[in-house]
Amino acid sequence: MLRNTAGIDAGGSLIKMVYQENGRMHFKKFPINEHDSAISWLKLSVPSLTVSLTGGKSSIIQKKYFPESVIIPEFQATCEGTRFLLEAENKSIGDNYLIVNIGTGTSWHVVKGDKVERILGSGIGGGTFTGLGSLLTKVRGYRQLTCLSEEGNKNNVDLMVKDIYESAESPVNGELTAANFAKGIRMNPSEADRMASLSNMIAETIVLLTSQAATIHQIKSAVIIGSATAGNKPLRHALESYLGMVRVTPVFLEKGEYCGAIGAHLSV
Numbered sequence: 001m002l003r004n005t006a007g008i009d010a011g012g013s014l015i016k017m018v019y020q021e022n023g024r025m026h027f028k029k030f031p032i033n034e035h036d037s038a039i040s041w042l043k044l045s046v047p048s049l050t051v052s053l054t055g056g057k058s059s060i061i062q063k064k065y066f067p068e069s070v071i072i073p074e075f076q077a078t079c080e081g082t083r084f085l086l087e088a089e090n091k092s093i094g095d096n097y098l099i100v101n102i103g104t105g106t107s108w109h110v111v112k113g114d115k116v117e118r119i120l121g122s123g124i125g126g127g128t129f130t131g132l133g134s135l136l137t138k139v140r141g142y143r144q145l146t147c148l149s150e151e152g153n154k155n156n157v158d159l160m161v162k163d164i165y166e167s168a169e170s171p172v173n174g175e176l177t178a179a180n181f182a183k184g185i186r187m188n189p190s191e192a193d194r195m196a197s198l199s200n201m202i203a204e205t206i207v208l209l210t211s212q213a214a215t216i217h218q219i220k221s222a223v224i225i226g227s228a229t230a231g232n233k234p235l236r237h238a239l240e241s242y243l244g245m246v247r248v249t250p251v252f253l254e255k256g257e258y259c260g261a262i263g264a265h266l267s268v
Helices: 032-045 058-064 074-088 126-136 142-151 161-165 191-217 233-245 256-266
Strands: 004-010 014-021 024-031 049-054 096-102 106-112 115-122 177-179 221-225 249-252
Touching: 004 032, 004 058, 004 074, 004 256, 014 032, 014 256, 024 032, 024 256, 032 058, 049 058, 049 074, 049 256, 074 096, 074 106, 074 115, 074 221, 074 256, 096 191, 106 191, 115 191, 126 142, 126 191, 142 191, 142 233, 161 177, 177 191, 191 233, 221 233, 221 256, 233 249
Parallel strands: 004 049, 096 221, 221 249
Antiparallel strands: 004 014, 014 024, 096 106, 106 115
């Protein structure tokens, strides 16, 4: 008889669950402030679970709901989940690559064969998008802010290289950003314009750090995972575009936001 098993990634913004019932894998996520109802739903839907946990709030979940569960170190779970999905989704990128995990913040890991090392972290990520977005607009919620950013024009907020050089020949691509948010209120930007600018700034920052990491470690591919790119087309498009400019090949995983939960689940 098959066991009912689950991996739970309890992070700063979301609680993500991967559970196996009758041999089939399922995926579910909730806001982290709804973790009580999320766990209650899971226990009701899939009784007699064997669980492994990961993420910054995993000890809270363990103490309250699953005292016999095992906690898997977050970075270990994330990398193991990434490897699993690369194979499951038939993504062939060789043995050496970066993992860029864009969650509430962003972390970078370098993979070289069987060796994995966390090399960098940044406070820029999905939490920046929702937090700063709520200060720049009257909108609340990641999905609503994402929709708003799709409607905006960052050129109404950002100072572009072409704005500086105007008719003169620019030494770099005129469509690149010279200074984020530099136009301030001069162009009377809409809330959508502000969100488009914010999304672009997050992408530029992540790509800059990814490019430096790739150069130092002589890597040509970056696997982009984490919840921040899930359903966020403007952010994903900007990441793809800018990574192409710095000659790093981006690889997006269909279930990449669940890498941590999958890694925890694999240990059950």
